[in-house]
Amino acid sequence: MANDTPRPPLIPLRLVPLALLPIIGLLGALLLVLDQRNDGDDGSGAASFASPEPVTFIPPTRLPPPTDDGVPDGLFVINRAVPDLTLTTLDGERIVLRDLAGEVVFLNLWATWCPPCEAEMPDLQALDDSGAARVFTLTDPTNEQDEAAIRAFIDRFDLTLPVALSTDADVFNELQQGLPLRDALPTTLIVDPAGVIRYGHVGQLFPNDIAYYLEQVNAE
Numbered sequence: 001m002a003n004d005t006p007r008p009p010l011i012p013l014r015l016v017p018l019a020l021l022p023i024i025g026l027l028g029a030l031l032l033v034l035d036q037r038n039d040g041d042d043g044s045g046a047a048s049f050a051s052p053e054p055v056t057f058i059p060p061t062r063l064p065p066p067t068d069d070g071v072p073d074g075l076f077v078i079n080r081a082v083p084d085l086t087l088t089t090l091d092g093e094r095i096v097l098r099d100l101a102g103e104v105v106f107l108n109l110w111a112t113w114c115p116p117c118e119a120e121m122p123d124l125q126a127l128d129d130s131g132a133a134r135v136f137t138l139t140d141p142t143n144e145q146d147e148a149a150i151r152a153f154i155d156r157f158d159l160t161l162p163v164a165l166s167t168d169a170d171v172f173n174e175l176q177q178g179l180p181l182r183d184a185l186p187t188t189l190i191v192d193p194a195g196v197i198r199y200g201h202v203g204q205l206f207p208n209d210i211a212y213y214l215e216q217v218n219a220e
Contacts, residue, residue, distance in 0.1 A: 072209035076200040078178045082191050085171060087138060087164035090151070095136060095164060101195035104133040104217050106210075109172065109187045112145045112153040116204035117186045121157045123207055128161040132214055138164045140172070176200070192217040 082105075087095045097107075108124055110117035128135035141147050147165070154163060166172070175189060179200045190199040190213045198217055201209065 070208075070212055072201060072206075072212055074201050074203035074209075076179055076202065078189070078197040078200050080178060080197055082195050082197055083174045083177075085174065087136070087166065087171075089162045089164045090147075090154075091162075093162065095162065097191075098195060100134065100191070102193050104193060104214065105189075105191040106133050106135045106213075107175070107189040107191065108135065108137045108205075109175065109185060110137055110139050111143055111185050112139070112149045114185045118153075118157075120186060120205045121159065123205060123210060125157065125159055125161055127210055135161045136164060137161060138166060138171075138175075140167060141165050142167050190217060 082097045082100075085097050087097070089095065097105075106124065106127060108120075110121075124135050124137070127133055139145070139150060141150060150163065150165070153159075176187060178197075179187065179202060181187075181202050184202045186202075186204065188201040188205055189197050190201065192198050199213060201213070
């Protein structure tokens, strides 16, 4: 006949806490050792992983715009006679546009607060210095800029090319006839020796653009 009396556990239940004491003690000792190691860290480990230097964002240098067979972006064909306008420069000189026939003329509309205008000014000055074309610029002293700001701009870029002023919106509208972007700056009109505005260029002029326009207006 089978003995149904339950077998006692290997460790009496009342002794289980006592059996766990050595394990708890070992865990406590291990935690104590790890804590002491952390407290005694002199930071030499962290020094080997120095924080990187702060990074300052520098905008990429603008590259010349893509061209198709050398034709500048921003080119618009105008082919109309230069308007009968007289401009007055900062120095008081009067410029009659129609009196400039016989020369290639680049007439540039710009503003002091326009970054592309700033970027192209050295190239326009170099063009005027070269004698390959006469360069005239026109700006509006009421368009978020005053005459003092315009003179400071001229001094900053050491400009010697003529700078004309006009507060007459009709002058700018007349010059920009035929262009889809009437208020865009910078805008440059390229006039051939016959006194015809052959092209309008909207946006910054690059040296390769200038070379293209010179070649075109001198080809005939």
